[in-house]
Amino acid sequence: MAFYSLKTGRARYRQGWLFAAALAVCLVLASPLLVIVWQAAQSDPADFIDTLWRPLVASLALNTALIVASTTLLCGVLGLVSAWFSERTRLPWQGLWPLLSVAPMAVPTFISSYAWVSLSDDLQGFPAALLVLVSAYSPLVFLPVSAALRGLDPALEETARTLGLGPWRCFFRLILPQLRPALLGGMLLVALSTLSEFGAFVLLRFRTFTTEIFAEYRAGFDSHGAAQLSIALLLAAALLIGLEWRVRRQASSYERRARGTRRAPPRLELGAGKWLVVAGFLLLSCVTLLLPLSTLGYWLTQHGDAAVSPVEVSAQLLFDASFSSIELGLEGAALTVLLALPLGYLLARRPGRVAAFMERVAFLVQGVPGIVIALGLVTVSIRVIPGLYQSQFLLLLAYAILFLPLAMVSVRSALLQAESRLEELARSLGLKGWQTWLRVLLPMAAPGLGAAASLVFLSIVTELTATLLLSPIGTETLATQIWADTSAMAFAAAAPYALILTVLSMVSTWLLMLLLGGNAINRLAADGTTVAGETAHV
Amino acid sequence: MSELSIQGLCKRFAQHRVIDQLDLHLTAGSTLALLGPSGSGKTTLLRMLCGFEHCDAGSISIGGTIVSSPGIHLPPERRRIGYVPQEGALFPHLKVADNIVFGLPRSLRKQRHRVAELLEMVGLPADYADRAPQHLSGGQQQRVALARALAAEPAVVLLDEPFSALDSGLRNDTRQAVMQALQAAGATAVLVTHDQSEALSCGEQVAVLWQGRLLQQDSPANLYRHPRTPELAGFLGESILLAGVATAGRVECVLGGFPMADSKLQGAVEVLIRPEQIRLGPPAPDTVQATVIGMEYFGHDATLHLQLRQGQHIIKARTSGWHAYQHGQTVALAVDGPLTVFAQQGPGRSTAETPDNARFLLSQS
Numbered sequence: 001m002a003f004y005s006l007k008t009g010r011a012r013y014r015q016g017w018l019f020a021a022a023l024a025v026c027l028v029l030a031s032p033l034l035v036i037v038w039q040a041a042q043s044d045p046a047d048f049i050d051t052l053w054r055p056l057v058a059s060l061a062l063n064t065a066l067i068v069a070s071t072t073l074l075c076g077v078l079g080l081v082s083a084w085f086s087e088r089t090r091l092p093w094q095g096l097w098p099l100l101s102v103a104p105m106a107v108p109t110f111i112s113s114y115a116w117v118s119l120s121d122d123l124q125g126f127p128a129a130l131l132v133l134v135s136a137y138s139p140l141v142f143l144p145v146s147a148a149l150r151g152l153d154p155a156l157e158e159t160a161r162t163l164g165l166g167p168w169r170c171f172f173r174l175i176l177p178q179l180r181p182a183l184l185g186g187m188l189l190v191a192l193s194t195l196s197e198f199g200a201f202v203l204l205r206f207r208t209f210t211t212e213i214f215a216e217y218r219a220g221f222d223s224h225g226a227a228q229l230s231i232a233l234l235l236a237a238a239l240l241i242g243l244e245w246r247v248r249r250q251a252s253s254y255e256r257r258a259r260g261t262r263r264a265p266p267r268l269e270l271g272a273g274k275w276l277v278v279a280g281f282l283l284l285s286c287v288t289l290l291l292p293l294s295t296l297g298y299w300l301t302q303h304g305d306a307a308v309s310p311v312e313v314s315a316q317l318l319f320d321a322s323f324s325s326i327e328l329g330l331e332g333a334a335l336t337v338l339l340a341l342p343l344g345y346l347l348a349r350r351p352g353r354v355a356a357f358m359e360r361v362a363f364l365v366q367g368v369p370g371i372v373i374a375l376g377l378v379t380v381s382i383r384v385i386p387g388l389y390q391s392q393f394l395l396l397l398a399y400a401i402l403f404l405p406l407a408m409v410s411v412r413s414a415l416l417q418a419e420s421r422l423e424e425l426a427r428s429l430g431l432k433g434w435q436t437w438l439r440v441l442l443p444m445a446a447p448g449l450g451a452a453a454s455l456v457f458l459s460i461v462t463e464l465t466a467t468l469l470l471s472p473i474g475t476e477t478l479a480t481q482i483w484a485d486t487s488a489m490a491f492a493a494a495a496p497y498a499l500i501l502t503v504l505s506m507v508s509t510w511l512l513m514l515l516l517g518g519n520a521i522n523r524l525a526a527d528g529t530t531v532a533g534e535t536a537h538v
Numbered sequence: 539m540s541e542l543s544i545q546g547l548c549k550r551f552a553q554h555r556v557i558d559q560l561d562l563h564l565t566a567g568s569t570l571a572l573l574g575p576s577g578s579g580k581t582t583l584l585r586m587l588c589g590f591e592h593c594d595a596g597s598i599s600i601g602g603t604i605v606s607s608p609g610i611h612l613p614p615e616r617r618r619i620g621y622v623p624q625e626g627a628l629f630p631h632l633k634v635a636d637n638i639v640f641g642l643p644r645s646l647r648k649q650r651h652r653v654a655e656l657l658e659m660v661g662l663p664a665d666y667a668d669r670a671p672q673h674l675s676g677g678q679q680q681r682v683a684l685a686r687a688l689a690a691e692p693a694v695v696l697l698d699e700p701f702s703a704l705d706s707g708l709r710n711d712t713r714q715a716v717m718q719a720l721q722a723a724g725a726t727a728v729l730v731t732h733d734q735s736e737a738l739s740c741g742e743q744v745a746v747l748w749q750g751r752l753l754q755q756d757s758p759a760n761l762y763r764h765p766r767t768p769e770l771a772g773f774l775g776e777s778i779l780l781a782g783v784a785t786a787g788r789v790e791c792v793l794g795g796f797p798m799a800d801s802k803l804q805g806a807v808e809v810l811i812r813p814e815q816i817r818l819g820p821p822a823p824d825t826v827q828a829t830v831i832g833m834e835y836f837g838h839d840a841t842l843h844l845q846l847r848q849g850q851h852i853i854k855a856r857t858s859g860w861h862a863y864q865h866g867q868t869v870a871l872a873v874d875g876p877l878t879v880f881a882q883q884g885p886g887r888s889t890a891e892t893p894d895n896a897r898f899l900l901s902q903s
């Protein structure tokens with residue numbers, strides 16, 4: 001009907017701008033990926049096969065597959081079991097266990113790797129990598145699974161009990177199948193994060209695709225071999241992303257329609273067994289939190305010569321590194337949220353095929369290993385826009401690409417909370433478009449935007465891969481300092497940097513929780529993607 | 539199908555008595571509607587029958603076996619109870635057929651034992667077997683939930699407000715389908731509701747629960763005609779309470795003298811008259827006359843507000859919606875007896891217009 005197509009020229013013009021801006025952001029997001037694929041398409045297939053068909057590559061592939069599979073499985077089991085015990089059994093200090101289960105996520109993997117490797121030379125290679133990654137990533141399973149457990153309708157279990165199923169069969173035939181999307185989704189995130197992991201593998205001397213890509217790139221600035229290995233890594237990531245999409249679709253079909261108020265799910269009485277569970281949780285927290293953090297504390301009290309390589313900390317360097325970490329974090333957060341605004345606005349206010357496509361692009365990029373994106377950007381800066389190479393802006397751009405999907409989720413939900421009705425109401429009260437943005441939309445969405453910014457800040461200060469590859473010569477951050485000192489076995493020297501980084505990470509986590517309000521952990525869990533990105537690129 | 543028997547059942551949450559000395563007996567194969575206002579403990583009673591809650595005192599036995607008493611608690615999975623929770627609660631990850639056979643042994647599950655038969659019993663086409671529960675309407679979900687409960691041939695079927703989430707049209711259809719299916723299965727069933735017309739139309743027996751106590755259990759007609767207290771009368775439907783004097787099986791009130799249902803009472807009593815017991819006719823000498831002072835018109839029937847010539851009482855009468863009555867018109871009243879009477883309960887209660895007893899009951903709970 002003509003009535004509906006009556007839009008003023010100005011409205012259409014404004015919408016055009018919105019779509020153009022969102023499209024531009026998407027293009028920036030996808031550029032490193034496009035360049036890598038384009039490069040691969042240029043190269044000779046025979047040459048490609050030659051590069052990949054080497055014993056070295058076979059052993060790398062084996063290592064990568066081994067660590068991805070075992071981390072994923074262990075995280076799945078650990079996350080499921082701890083989520084079930086903390087949600088479904090009656091334990092003393094009930095509120096503590098979910099916190100302890102999630103907290104290890106706030107410790108960057110290269111810091112815990114540093115802690116373990118500095119304890120003993122034996123803590124290297126596969127077992128150590130497995131230990132570090134399982135500690136850091138099992139919250140990725142714990143969070144969605146415990147949210148799903150809380151969301152289960154207890155009436156279903158009760159019905160199953162009256163149909164003759166005992167508690168055990170009830171778990172396997174009813175609860176587990178319903179947890180499947182959350183569990184598989186969490187496990188796939190673990191797999192993707194493990195595939196992209198870099199810092200921990202280098203520090204623990206475990207060779208995978210990511211470490212080899214880095215080594216080849218550093219060795220000769222020969223981006224050729226590195227690019228071809230990147231393609232292999234990208235293919236593996238694409239497989240996992242495809243699987244994740246399937247699980248996501250399945251999850252949405254499990255959602256039940258209208259439900260009334262439900263009673264709280266019952267918690268199982270374990271009797272004396274509860275102390276065994278408490279002991280288990282405590283032991284786990286010792287390994288994932290207490291030991292790494294107290295090792296850090298130990299090195300703080302030591303002089304430089306207590307470590308294998310005696311290096312003293314320079315106060316000037318410490319200050320410089322902290323300053324540039326914070327500076328990069330703040331600038332990167334601002335840039336990322338700014339770029340996320342048009343996409344988030346489009347998704348919240350004009351959902352449709354275009355918006356859905358752009359969302360997919362963002363999620364695709366989120367799944368790509370950070371080192372691949374960084375290498376792609378290097379190529380862009382060398383071949384396409386030469387002035388960009390080795391500039392701080394390129395690094396900021398890398399951060400924006402890595403963490404934009406993360407910010408986009410928060411921006412979108414912030415804008416969704418600021419209802420469009422109120423925006424229309426403001427217009428009816430005589431406010432112009434930009435006035436509405438300034439006086440209605442931004443104030444209402446501010447906490448959500450702040451949350452997005454602090455999430456990005458947190459991710460940037462703990463980011464290692466892109467920072468190592470792209471930071472301008474002479475720029476050292478906390479993360480790169482820890483990496484350099486630990487690589488040189490100067491453990492005491494690394495400790496102050498690690499301390500400052502841990503404090504920064506905790507402060508921004510605290511800010512994040514504050515901005516998200518009350519039940520922040522639940523809200524994080526509700527949006528598995530929010531959590532996903534935080535560790536996916538470390 | 540088994541009989542259900544409850545004796546002296548008590549349940550307390552903290553200090554709050556939710557079920558209080560409850561006795562109830564249901565013969566095998568019959569249907570009981572459990573009626574009670576919100577918060578009266580209906581759900582709690584069902585959950586105790588299912589075995590989700592332990593009992594503090596008393597006992598529950600199904601088919602002669604004690605399943606709950608202070609020392610004994612048979613777990614839910616061994617009670618052979620078919621439970622239909624509010625809103626159906628179908629397993630979202632399973633198709634309709636897999637939902638229905640969920641409680642059966644593996645071999646029967648594989649062959650989709652009796653799925654077609656059960657679907658037909660609850661009035662759904664056989665090709666619904668392969669649908670996902672998310673693609674069913676609320677009423678259809680409710681029916682599948684009943685089929686699932688019946689599939690394991692339970693001793694007793696329990697339904698907790700199965701129709702309350704449905705809108706009125708769907709509600710009637712679903713109710714009929716469910717009642718027919720229960721009858722076809724010959725099930726011993728307890729259906730919980732807070733809607734008195736639903737209770738009266740569903741059960742062979744109706745039990746009224748109020749603040750955790752069982753006020754009365756009877757057939758729907760007996761319950762409606764001869765409730766045990768005036769409050770209960772008001773809860774079950776509109777009622778008129780008049781002062782009267784009982785002597786030798788007859789009671790005298792402003793509307794005349796009538797036979798009593800309970801002839802043992804003597805002296806000052808309260809007389810219960812339902813608005814539909816009053817018949818209107820053209821005014822004639824020697825009749826009780828009244829003036830129409832108000833009318834609520836519903837189409838199929840109408841409620842007239844009448845002011846008696848004598849005594850200035852205002853009473854309500856239900857008439858067919860077909861006859862037109864005018865404001866201010868004079869009519870003659872006759873009453874279909876016999877009447878139910880209650881012993882006078884203290885001096886404070888006035889005899890005139892009925893207080894809204896239903897509301898009184900609800901505000902108590």
Ligand SMILES: Nc1ncnc2c1ncn2[C@@H]1O[C@H](COP(=O)(O)OP(=O)(O)OP(=O)(O)O)[C@@H](O)[C@H]1O
Pocket residue numbers: 551552556574575576577578579580581582583732
């Ligand atoms: N788990 C519980 N803990 C404490 N009190 C409870 C619990 N379950 C029920 N109650 C209380 O017991 C009383 C009866 O609750 P119940 O759910 O049985 O009412 P109901 O008759 O089913 O009401 P409705 O018609 O609203 O469903 C209520 O006052 C309720 O607050």
Ligand SMILES: [Mg+2]
Pocket residue numbers: 580581582699
């Ligand atoms: Mg109830």
